[in-house]
Amino acid sequence: MTGPVELNGVTGxxxxxxxxxxxxxxxxxxxxxxxxxxxxxxxxxxxASDGETAFAAxxxxxxxxxxxxxxxxxxxxxxxxxxMAAPPxxxxxxxxxxxxxxxxxxxxxxxxxxxxxxxxxxxxxxxxARASRGEK
Amino acid sequence: xxxxxxxxxxLRPISAVxxxxxxxxxxxxxxxxxxxxxxxxxxxxxxRTAEVAAVLGSAYTGTQTSLQLLGEIARSDQxxxxxxxxxxxxxxxxxxxxxxxxxxSGTSVRVTAAAGNGLVVGQALSGDQGTLARRALAAKxxxxxLLRDGGTVRLAFALGGAAGPGTVVWQExxxxxxxxxxxxxxxxxxxxxxxIYLSDRPDPSALVVTSAxxxxxxxxxxxxxxGADTWLIVASSPRSLVGSLGQDMPWIVLVxxxxxxxxxxxxxxxxxxxxxxxxxxxxERTVALASAIAERELVQAELSRQENMAAIGRLxxxxxxxxxxxxxxxxxxxxxMKVGSKAGPSDPLHRHVATAEREIxxxxxxxxxxxxxxxxxxxxxAPVEVSDLVTEAFQVVPPPAxxxxxxxxxxxxxxxxxxxIRQALLNLITNAYDAMPRGxxxxxxxxxxxxxxxxxxxxxxxxxxxxxxxxxxxxxxxxKTRGIGLGLAVTKRVVEAHGGTVAVQTVPAAxxxxxxxxxxxxxxxxxxx
Numbered sequence: 085m086t087g088p089v090e091l092n093g094v095t096g097x098x099x100x101x102x103x104x105x106x107x108x109x110x111x112x113x114x115x116x117x118x119x120x121x122x123x124x125x126x127x128x129x130x131x132a133s134d135g136e137t138a139f140a141a142x143x144x145x146x147x148x149x150x151x152x153x154x155x156x157x158x159x160x161x162x163x164x165x166x167x168m169a170a171p172p173x174x175x176x177x178x179x180x181x182x183x184x185x186x187x188x189x190x191x192x193x194x195x196x197x198x199x200x201x202x203x204x205x206x207x208x209x210x211x212x213a214r215a216s217r218g219e220k
Numbered sequence: 221x222x223x224x225x226x227x228x229x230x231l232r233p234i235s236a237v238x239x240x241x242x243x244x245x246x247x248x249x250x251x252x253x254x255x256x257x258x259x260x261x262x263x264x265x266x267x268r269t270a271e272v273a274a275v276l277g278s279a280y281t282g283t284q285t286s287l288q289l290l291g292e293i294a295r296s297d298q299x300x301x302x303x304x305x306x307x308x309x310x311x312x313x314x315x316x317x318x319x320x321x322x323x324x325s326g327t328s329v330r331v332t333a334a335a336g337n338g339l340v341v342g343q344a345l346s347g348d349q350g351t352l353a354r355r356a357l358a359a360k361x362x363x364x365x366l367l368r369d370g371g372t373v374r375l376a377f378a379l380g381g382a383a384g385p386g387t388v389v390w391q392e393x394x395x396x397x398x399x400x401x402x403x404x405x406x407x408x409x410x411x412x413x414x415x416i417y418l419s420d421r422p423d424p425s426a427l428v429v430t431s432a433x434x435x436x437x438x439x440x441x442x443x444x445x446x447g448a449d450t451w452l453i454v455a456s457s458p459r460s461l462v463g464s465l466g467q468d469m470p471w472i473v474l475v476x477x478x479x480x481x482x483x484x485x486x487x488x489x490x491x492x493x494x495x496x497x498x499x500x501x502x503x504e505r506t507v508a509l510a511s512a513i514a515e516r517e518l519v520q521a522e523l524s525r526q527e528n529m530a531a532i533g534r535l536x537x538x539x540x541x542x543x544x545x546x547x548x549x550x551x552x553x554x555x556x557m558k559v560g561s562k563a564g565p566s567d568p569l570h571r572h573v574a575t576a577e578r579e580i581x582x583x584x585x586x587x588x589x590x591x592x593x594x595x596x597x598x599x600x601x602a603p604v605e606v607s608d609l610v611t612e613a614f615q616v617v618p619p620p621a622x623x624x625x626x627x628x629x630x631x632x633x634x635x636x637x638x639x640x641i642r643q644a645l646l647n648l649i650t651n652a653y654d655a656m657p658r659g660x661x662x663x664x665x666x667x668x669x670x671x672x673x674x675x676x677x678x679x680x681x682x683x684x685x686x687x688x689x690x691x692x693x694x695x696x697x698x699x700k701t702r703g704i705g706l707g708l709a710v711t712k713r714v715v716e717a718h719g720g721t722v723a724v725q726t727v728p729a730a731x732x733x734x735x736x737x738x739x740x741x742x743x744x745x746x747x748x749x
């Protein structure tokens with residue numbers, strides 16, 4: 085599923101924290117639940133369903149954090165990470181596969197963290213928060 | 221070296237038999253040939269001797285004819301002894317011969333006519349000659365005898381009644397019996413050694429003539445008739461009569477036979493050895509081939525098993541990965557339900573969400589097991605404190621209510637892959653928990669042996685029967701109601717990849733004990749199969 089990057093509506097009465105997050109996953113269930121959770125915690129969340137769209141969006145505007153699946157149709161998460169313009173956003177990659185070569189490539193391109201699916205929501209939130217503060 | 225020599229030169233039984241049989245046949249043929257040659261020799265000697273006898277016989281027949289003729293002359297010309305003497309001179313062949321006519325008158329016998337060397341007319345016969353005269357008168361034909369007079373010996377032939385009744389016509393010759401008579405082509409006996417006796421046995425005193433220098437002659441005895449008497453020839457041959465070839469034939473046969481025996485034996489032995497060598501080679505190759513085939517079958521079976529396991533592994537990996545996304549989504553959804561719910565803390569919703577989260581955890585663990593099994597990565601070695609691993613494992617899976625944990629042994633350091641060995645321990649510990657649904661004691665002990673460390677996990681649970689025990693390391697084998705049966709397969713593989721072993725002891729209804737033995741310095745067991 086490809087489509088333009090979209091700004092998701094804030095669900096519920098949550099106070100925005102002013103931080104922007106781009107969620108990239110081709111699985112609609114994963115994408116929607118992540119968006120919902122992050123919005124619930126006050127992030128301004130954009131979403132994209134493939135790497136190409138995500139890359140285009142990252143060229144247009146600056147995100148504080150990108151949470152992106154590695155394995156997607158077309159361009160994969162690592163490829164997008166490698167080509168992101170300077171200054172690079174903090175990128176958290178998600179994977180359901182142990183693709184060691186891609187993980188090494190991601191590490192070379194300064195990935196902030198790698199989350200192995202399924203992961204605890206608290207851990208994901210913790211990483212996003214740290215990434216948004218620019219921690220290493 | 222001696223052994224080799226013996227082996228090299230010792231005959232095989234069949235060759236030895238052939239050699240013996242052929243050698244015996246050669247010897248027998250040689251003996252037969254020898255006998256045959258000897259028989260031929262005797263036959264020829266007898267024929268020659270018979271010829272000699274025939275020659276002598278005809279000579280004495282001539283003598284008888286001469287005596288009859290002289291008798292007729294003496295009878296018809298009684299008044300003229302000179303005509304007898306003239307006739308006798310005509311048949312005299314040697315100077316030593318003498319011719320007589322004797323006439324019996326009363327008891328005495330006197331010479332009535334004489335010619336040549338010997339008695340004279342009017343002399344009376346005496347001694348041997350008188351006896352011979354009487355024998356001549358009594359006999360039908362020619363009689364013969366040896367007359368000894370001092371040192372001389374005379375051979376006398378006497379024919380009774382040839383010149384009228386009571387008369388005997390004589391021929392006498394002086395002889396020297398022991399002086400060897402010349403031999404040669406012209407002599408009656410040719411080249412034979414003969415001794416001729418005026419007797420039917422080789423009586424030295426009856427010897428008439430011999431061609432041998434040494435008496436008595438050892439040879440065949442051939443009696444023959446001379447007039448009314450039986451004479452004897454004893455003959456032998458100084459050289460072979462059958463010829464040198466006949467004489468040598470037994471030796472030729474023997475040598476030929478022996479050579480044949482040796483050659484045949486050599487051929488048989490060579491062929492036998494070649495055949496033995498070939499069959500030994502064939503046997504060797506057959507054994508090698510059989511073992512190669514067996515080995516190959518084993519390898520193929522192992523390959524096939526590995527292919528099966530690899531296929532299962534790929535399936536497991538695919539299924540595992542495909543399940544991770546849905547699990548992640550459901551985890552997220554549960555989170556959203558919790559945070560989005562306006563239900564109070566006592567609302568059953570929270571309990572249901574908690575149940576769902578537990579089930580998600582269980583499903584996640586199954587997926588992890590599948591992926592662990594499918595991962596097949598080699599151990600990454602680093603020094604590890606075994607008791608730390610045990611502590612970490614208990615942190616991940618704390619004992620459920622009713623299970624008491626006992627830890628024994630001193631800290632030990634091994635070279636191992638921390639994550640893999642911890643996973644192996646986790647599998648053993650959760651199995652132990654599962655084996656003690658009503659509680660019990662879980663003991664984890666460490667011990668050292670030279671070069672290795674042993675970690676033993678013992679429970680006081682349900683134990684296993686023999687059949688179960690034999691299958692627990694087989695992937696996807698499980699007796700549990702939950703789980704997919706990969707824990708122990710992964711444990712075994714991981715430990716073996718470290719060059720270690722897993723041993724199990726179990727007593728039904730009493731408990732089980734699993735012992736991991738890890739080398740202190742892991743020899744990297746060629747990664748994972």
